[in-house]
Amino acid sequence: MTTRLSTLALSAALIVAGGTAWAEDLRIGFADPVSAIDPELNNYAGDHSVAQHFFPAIVAQKTIGGMVPGLAESWKNTSPTTWEFKIRDKAVWTDGQPVTADDIAFSYQRAQSVPGSVASFKSFLRSVAKVEVKDPHTLVITTKAPDPLLPINLSSIYVVSRHVGQTATTDDYNSGKAMVTDGPYAFVSYTPGDRIEMKRNDTYWGPKAQWDKVSYRYIANPAARTAALLSGDVDMIDKVSFSDIEKLEKNPRVKVWSYPGLRVLILQPSFNPAPSKFITDKAGKPLDKNPLLDVRVRKALNMAINRDAIADRVARGGVTVATQWMPADTFGYNPDYAKIAVDPSKAKALLAEAGYPDGFKLTIHVPGERYPLAPETAQAVAQFWTRIGVETQVEVVPFSVYVSGANKNEYAMSMIGWGNGTGEGTYAMTSILATNDPAKGLGASNWGRYGNPKLDDALARAGAEFDDAKREAIIKDAVKVVMDDVGVIPLYHYKNIWASRPDLKVVPWNSDRTVAMQVSKAK
Amino acid sequence: MLGWLLQRVAQALLVIVAMSLVVFLGMHAIGNPADILLAPDATQADRAELIAQLGLDRPLWQQYLSFAGSALQGDLGRSFVYNVPAVTLILQRLPATLELAIAATAFSVIFGVPLGLYAGLYPERRLSKLITTGSILGFSLPTFWVGLLLIMTFSVYFGWLPASGRGETVHLLGADWSFLTLNGWRHMLLPAINLSLFKVSLVIRLTRAGVREVLPLDYVRFARAKGLRRGRIVMMHVLRNIMIPLVTVLGLELGSTIAFAVVTESIFAWPGSGKLILDSINALDRPVVMAYLLVVVTLFVVINLVVDILYRILDPRVREEASA
DSSP states (O other), X not given: OHHHHHHHHHHHTTSOOSOOOXXXXXXXXXXXXXXXXXXXXXXXXXHHHHHHHHOOOSEEEXXXXXXXXXXXXXXXXXXXXXXXXXXXXXXXXTTSOBOOHHHHHHHXXXXXXXXXXXXXXXXXXXXXXXXXXXXXXXXXXXXXXXXXXXXXXXXXXXXXXXXXXTTOOHHHHHHTTTOOOOSSEEEEXXXXXXXXXXXXXXXXXXXXXXXXXXXXXXXXXXHHHHHHHHTTSOSEESSOOHHHHHHHHHOTTOEEEEEOOSOEEEEEEOOOOSOOTTEEOTTSOBOSSOGGGSHHHHHHHHHHOOHHHIIIIIXXXXXXXXXXXXXXXXXXXXXXXXXXXXXXXXXXXXXXXXXXXXXXXXXXXXXXXXSTTHHHHHHHHHHHHHHTTOEEEEEEEOHHHHHHHHHTTXXXXXXXXXXXXXXXXXXXXIIIISOOBTTTTBOTTOTTXXXXXXXXXXXXXXXXXXXXXXXXXXXXXXXXXHHHHTOSEEEEEEOEEEEEOTTEEXXXXXXXXXXXXXXXXXX | OHHXXXXXXXXXXXHHHHHHHHHHHHHHHHOOHHHHHSOTTOOHHHHHHHHHHTTTTSOHHHHHHHHHHHHHTTOOOBOTTTOSBHHHHHHHHHHHHHHHHHHHHHHHHHHHHHHHHHHHHOTTSHHHHHHHHHHHHHHHSOHHHHHHHHIIIIIIISOOSOSSSOOOOEEETTEEESTTSHHHHHHHHHHHHHHHHHHHHHHHHHHHHHHHHHTTSHHHHHHHHTTOOHHHXXXXXXXXXXXXXXXXXXXXXXXXXXXXXXXXXXHTTOOSHHHHHHHHHHTTOHHHHHHHXXXXXXXXXXXXXXXXXXXXXXXXXXXXXXXX
């Protein structure tokens, strides 16, 4: 359907824009659902994007610039387990009260105990033992063990005020009653499932916001977002549909902003030794032994995939090829593993060597709507594998069904999209690569149940290493471990793609978050 | 009349109980909401904690009984995702869908009845053939595609009407309505047309067929022989007699539009309940799904009731049957 829209979009390209906006107002059409305006209720992408306008964190993580000061103007380690944050004097709430270290201490406590939270923020505070208010402008945090990633984790927790937040419920934030904020924009109104209206906050401590008023509108359907931009209903949209990119790029009334992103799409082969109905011989009889346990088979599957072709033809340039979980030029990317050579004949030889000269039958399971292009990508992978003799079927299931099976390690080959939200390699290692260990809380989304003690050891060492260069070296070693093992099969990294009116400029903010602060008028 | 009404209500209650059981079991069979609700980096312990928090660790019959228990006290639970009472959530979104569905149904009567009447009265004229053929398009074109076409034509190409959202609203009777403002109407026009297209065609077809059937009947010829004006014959004798099937179908259509306007709502980013229910099913947000279906069943029952009352007004025979 979106293809049809694109064709129409092209024909519409020659026509002058319908409505024009007020010069100083910005209207954004965004894709991620918002569960609440309460910034500490749920750790969801849409909720994060909204919160960044109203409730800055103590530090901020920017795509351009890395870790930058937030409410804290500086921070330092007084010992490997103690951190001291200096809070800005100038920061004030919209009701005139100053922002103090006590507000921050309160927020960290509230983030772990908001009633009704289903996706809690407490994972970001897991290493914290104690939060102390030394004076109104000094916050001291003690961690259970040395934790170099503490500032990165704290950048995801939004600070609310104690004097309002103490008695406020999620409903009070949603209704605006508790929306005493200190971010670049101030709250005007919230219509659930529709939009959030905001205006510039003149008492904000940072650089003055660009826009007088911002209308932040939820448009879930990608074709509808494109249409809203083309008709002038909104000035900027996020998550541009892959099938619309090419047409929009040719449209003089629209500017497309495409930046490399962190989110990776990965296949997880199952390491379950039990016979599975999803791995069978050519006649359909389950194999006694799981062939995926043999590293030669995994290597064969890995080198059979032509990633460039997928990026080019399936994703139409909306992704970059992935050869490991982090994209190039990020913390923990290993340049020694920059390429995976496509070699079907070698793949066949490896299969024969492993005892499967005629291949076998395999089913990939993919969630239907969760990850953009996932079903199409799986289809392409299936064709590459079938060519080397591994007859591959793709089973597309709704995410609600999919995730239950994936969690139980029922599938032979599962697929996961991982956001890499911290911008460094250990985040994926913790959740999707480490050996599944409920007691330690490791490998919770390691759906294939890959396990390698070397990786687990690297993760433990990286987690305690304060020297950035040394920590990066450890993560790079971990890349070597996993990719030599082919513990997972990375496919590509999604680009972050926005589109706007031609007179606007959009720069990436933090990963794939969409915020008014990233949009300015083009000079 | 009262006995008939009580019977109706009893029937509705039975439907509600049966439906709630089916949905409860169905949602349980699909999967565990905790898997979907949790943030991707949640640990196994977080998962166990959430399952306990939502009460999903209890046996299913216990979960159902406690749901039924609170439902009887008027509490349908809080949405897992939004952390607001499910009923509040639905009542927030329902007005948007309600006014859209009513507008679409109104369009179908305003355009469908006169066009169908014309096509039925003058079947040989070229315009009538055009109307009849045109209605085939209304049946066969997919809503999704027509919606995009409308947007491309009227929003992108001409720039006359907005492509998305609801526009200005006015607060009345505890809900926000956009049919009370001009800006609201501008936003509502395209989605309402999109929703009504199928219905207009349906009404044209029904009206035309009805007129063709009734015209040659004796009472119409008698009325004509009596020397009644043509207008009066059409309005009083023809139209009135074809109203019964029309009202039945429109009632059913109104109900299904309210319940399942989701395609149109998502193309036009209309913040109605169709979008909400789809998201909630995907997130296995059981309280919202249960509450929504309860509301919809109730709506259907009410609409059917209204339709039955309309029968009585329209058709004297039904009136007599009931009083006899």
